[in-house]
Amino acid sequence: MVVLQVMLILLQIPLADLHTHVVKCPIREPLPTPQRYYKRGNFMIGASMSQVILFLDDEYSFHEYPISDSGSPIIVTKNYQHVLALVFAVNEINGNPKLLPNVSLGFHILESYFSAKRNYYTAIELLCTFGHFVPNFECEIHSNLIAVIGGLGAEASCHLAALLDIYKLPQFSYGDFAPTLNDQASSLIIYRMVPDEAHQYNGIVLLLLHFRWTWIGLVTMDDGNGDVFLKNLLPVFLQRAICPAFIGRVSTIHSFTDYFSVQNSWQETYSTIMGSKASVVVVHGETQAIMCLRGLLYQGESSDKASYSKVWIMAAQMDISAVNTHKGWTIQSFHGALAFTVHSQEVPRFQTFLQNLRPHDAQGDGFIQPFWEQAFGCSLANDEGSCTGEERLESLPGPFFEMSMTGHSYSIYNAVHAIANTLHAMRASTSWVKLHRGRLEHQTLRPWQLHPFLRSMMFNNSAGETVFLNKNGEFSVGFDITNLVTFPNTSFVRIKVGKMDPWARPGKEFEVDEDAITWPTYFNQVMPLSLCNDHCCPGYQKKKKEGEPFCCYDCVPCPEGKISDQPDVDSCSPCHQDQYPNTKQDKCTSKAVTFLSYTEPLGISSVAFAFFFALITVGVLGTFVKHHNTPIVKANNRNLSYMLLVSILLCFLCTLLFVGQPEKMMCLLRQMAFGVVFSVAVSCVLAKTVIVVLAFMATKPGGRIRKWVGKRLTNSIIVVCSLIQVGLCSVWLTTSPPFPDADMRSHMKEVVLECNEGSVAMFYCVLGYMGFLALVSFTVAFLARNLPGSFNEAKFITFSMLVFCSVWLSFVPTYLSTKGKYMVAVEIFSILASSAGLLGCIFFPKCYIIILRPEVNKKEMVIRR
Incomplete structure (x- = not known):
């Protein structure tokens, strides 16, 4: 609006008188220039195009065309196709009797010299009748300008729209990609034939x-x-x-x-x-x-x-x-x-149109002479080195001129057809027909009346594509x-x-x-790389370089236990729990499933030792049963000995529950059987020790202590001590029982099937209770070790409890420091070692006498000793 006010002041037209006047204008030819192409028609399409580059002074007037003083201008010969695309589209429409019958299209194409500011003058000249430069006045012979195509570039489009918008003229931009114009869509009426940038x-x-x-x-x-x-x-x-x-x-x-x-x-x-x-x-x-x-x-x-x-x-x-x-x-x-x-x-027939183009046939084309002379390196004037006019465009190298329709030319071609189809739709509408003196006549069309039709315009062009504008006025x-x-x-x-x-x-x-x-x-026909540094291979991760952009980085190997299977990863990722990284750390490998089985050496040796010690225990029990009437068997409470041997036998056999693939029932029985059976065995040892002590204290016949010596006391000790352990195991089973589990973390390459103890606290309570019984037995036996040897088992019990306590005290740190199936092996070894200690320390001396020294196993020898 500021530009308009300045122009009105220069032309001495009051702003209040801003309306269209129909006057008889004095004919004044436009400023002479070859850079224009004019063809009269019922409806005129204006265009602002750029083919000539001029280096102009910062200040220049509109009194003459700048090309007259510019010396040898630079001609962008390729842009001449833009002009030809518009001319071809107009000719194609005028030759189609179905599109605009009895109506012809004309055009007025002006050169803008790649100057955005020059488009102000271009807009004024397009708005005036050709040859009548009187702005804001409609002459008796008017231009019938219906739409304008141009300009090339965002700034040129804005300058052109600043004046065309006053008259609500539809403007089709074929080279304006700038997204900033979206914000001005409500004020500048521009239909963009190219997408938003x-x-x-x-x-x-x-x-x-x-x-x-x-x-x-x-x-x-x-x-x-x-x-x-x-x-x-x-x-x-x-x-x-x-x-x-x-x-x-x-x-x-x-x-x-x-x-x-x-x-x-x-x-x-x-x-x-x-x-x-x-x-x-x-x-x-x-x-x-x-x-x-x-x-x-x-x-x-x-x-x-x-x-x-x-x-x-x-x-x-x-x-x-x-x-x-x-x-x-x-x-x-x-x-x-x-x-x-x-x-x-x-577009069909466009290349034929170009092939047939000759400068002497292009009447009114002010663009063709500088183009022809620049492209073919000759002159159309009658002097030496002149052009014949028969040169062919298809002989030009591509950088000078392309025979195929370019994107900008295709946009111009579609813009012309959009205008023609809009005019056709308007003329076909009943709202544009009126009754005049008994006849139907078309009303006079004004440019601003095209806008409602343009917003809903859709047609098929000769190239077979559907052309339509979206809600933002863009060619979709x-x-x-x-x-x-x-x-x-x-x-x-x-x-x-x-x-x-x-x-x-x-x-x-x-x-x-x-x-x-x-x-x-x-x-060398290999896809190039454009990186700050080489890609990080799989197995490596990025490490940022200090002071460099984030696209610049070093490549470092993945941390242990992690992999990267893609190049250029920001950080390596851990494998799934049942997988482990390979040596290159670029992929995950499935872990082997393992457990203490009967087929591996460790499992075979555990079972073999369990059966070996069990057979020895059966042999000892058989020996004691066979010689049950001998003094040495009787002297040590043979019923307690039988019960202890059976308990030791069960201890050896319970190790079999620790070998094989863990199952629910096996996990439930494993620790419970071990805890109860061992408690019975240690309770028997404790009862033996107490009986030995009481036997030497009950020397007075009929004394009070003598009444405690007998089966009642031994049974009470065994039952009470065993029931306490049974109670602990019951609480364990009720609250958090053991269950089958898979240990995926202890070993990198193996998934270890094991029994999860459930409650670790209860496990150590059961183990601690056994240790408490063993410690009590050891203490009592140690105190009674110096009693007479013929009736005294205390020394052997002391050694057996010493072995038992040593084994289980060393078990705890060893158990905690091992992983997977080796934890099971440690527990099996502890069970076998402690049970063998009880069997060897308590019963080996007796068996030695029974089998190898039978002469000592007599009543007389026992009494004598």
């Missing part, structure tokens, strides 16, 4: 992640668009673990004086790009950006081949092949580059991912290797065909 950011990130490129160079222009690009992309990079190796800012030039001032900064940028070990460089900008980058690479190509060691990823704003402003330059540096390009399709099409393959003769081909379509169904938004990609020759 935010979708491109996502596509770039997905492409980098697909190839696992995390160390990336960024090159953008040193302007506002570059700032927006970095502001939006860098946070996404950090979220997806991608690091910028460097950020190069290329200064733009607007005048010849700028060229000399930016030489040093260009050289620094080139050194930064080529000095980095990042193999992938993302480049963002518009046409001038790619031309500046091409200039940078050309400076270093003669002495440095580093430019061939980069994979260039180009944003869709950049026409990657629009770089041959100098015929001596090649585009070999961009061989293998990947580019996001606006989606395009081959994604990006093509193209691979640039160059040849020594400066020609090239674009190969579509993927796509980025944010509107596709889930899972199909991003696709890329790796096998179809041609990589730069430096990499």
Whole structure:
């Protein structure tokens, strides 16, 4: 609105008089310039396009076209296809009697010289009748401007929309990707034929992640668009673990004086790009950006081949092949580059239209002469080295002109057809027909009346694609991912290797065909790596380097017990409990299931010793039974001896419960049987000791102590002491009984099946109670060791209890220090050793006398002794 006020002041038009006046305007031809293409029609389509690059002074007026004083301008010959796409689309529509019968489309295409500010003038001239430059007035012969296509770039689109929006003219932008315009959608009426740049950011990130490129160079222009690009992309990079190796800012030039001032900064940028070990460089900008980058690479190509060691990823704003402003330059540096390009399709008959194009047939085309002379290196004037006019466009190298329709041209083609289909829909609507003097006539169409139809517009173009605009006014099409393959003769081909379509169904938004990609020759057709350092192999994990970005790291082996089966893991992970790491620590191996079985040497030896000692115990018991009437058997209370021998026999046999695969019943019986049987055995020993002591104390006939000597006392001691242990075992079974378990932690490579004791406290209570009985027996026996030997068993009981206590005192630390099946083996050994100690210390001397010294085993000898 500020711009409008300034213009009204300059033109001396009061703001209050801002309305359309129909006057007879004085005819004044527009400023002379070859850079325009005009064709009259019932409805006119305006266009702002850029083909000529001029280095202008910072201040210039609109009194004459700047090209008149600019010397030899730079012609971006590829952009001439944009003009031809619009002309072809208009001709195609005018030749279709079904689309707009009895109505013709015209166009007025103006050159904007790649200058965003120039679009202010372009907008005013489009709004005026051709040849009548009177802003804000509608002449008797008016322009019938119905829509405008342009401009190339976000800033150019904004400048153009600032004036077109006043008149509510539909504007179709074919090169504006900037996401900032979404916030202005309510005020600026722009229909965008290309997707929002935010979708491109996502596509770039997905492409980098697909190839696992995390160390990336960024090159953008040193302007506002570059700032927006970095502001939006860098946070996404950090979220997806991608690091910028460097950020190069290329200064733009607007005048010849700028060229000399930016030489040093260009050289620094080139050194930064080529000095980095990042193999992938993302480049963002518009046409001038790619031309500046091409200039940078050309400076270093003669002495440095580093430019061939980069994979260039180009944003869709950049026409990657629009770089041959100098015929001596090649585009070999961009061989293998990947580019996001606006989606395009081959339009039928378009190449034929290009092949038939001749400069002398293009009436009113002010773009063709500079294009033709620049592209073919000749002159259309009648002098030496003149063009014949019969040169063919298909003979031009790709960097100068492409015969295939580019993405920008396809957008312009669709924009023209969108306008035509909208006009067709409006004319077919009954609301635009009125009764005048008994006849139905169409009302006069105004540009702002197209907007309701455009928002719901949908049609099929001649390429077979459905074209429609979404709710944000965007053409709902994604990006093509193209691979640039160059040849020594400066020609090239674009190969579509993927796509980025944010509107596709889930899972199909991003696709890329790796096998179809041609990589730069430096990499010898092997997918390049772009990392701060080499990948960490499986079996290793990342370790951050101090002072470096997170993409730079060292690789260290996984800690013991952990693995990494993928490269570049942040931290190693432990294996499942039933698995263990292999030697390389890159995968998990299933643990072997083990337990103390009957088939392994340790189990076989345990069973063998158990049966061996059991047979000895049976032999001793048989000997005692056979010689039950001998004095030595009678002197030591043969009933207690029988009971003790049976208890010892059961102790040996209970070790069999500890061998074999643990089961529920086995686990319940194992410790209970051991605890109760051993308590009975130790109780028998205690009863023997007490009887020996009482026997020597009851020397007086009829004394009180003599009454205690007998079966009643021994049975009481055995029953009471045993019942206490039975009570402890009952509490254990009731509260937290033992159960089968698998020990997966004790051994790295084995899963040990075992019996979990349930309550460890109860286990040690049972064991402690046995130790208490043994300690009491040892104490009593030790005190009675000096009584007369013929009747005294106390010495043997003392030794047996000493062995018993020694075994079980050493059992506790040994048991706690072992793992798995070896814990079971320690307990078996302790049971066998303590039982053998009781058997040997108490009964071996008696058996020796019974078997080898029978002459001593007589009443007379016992009494004598």
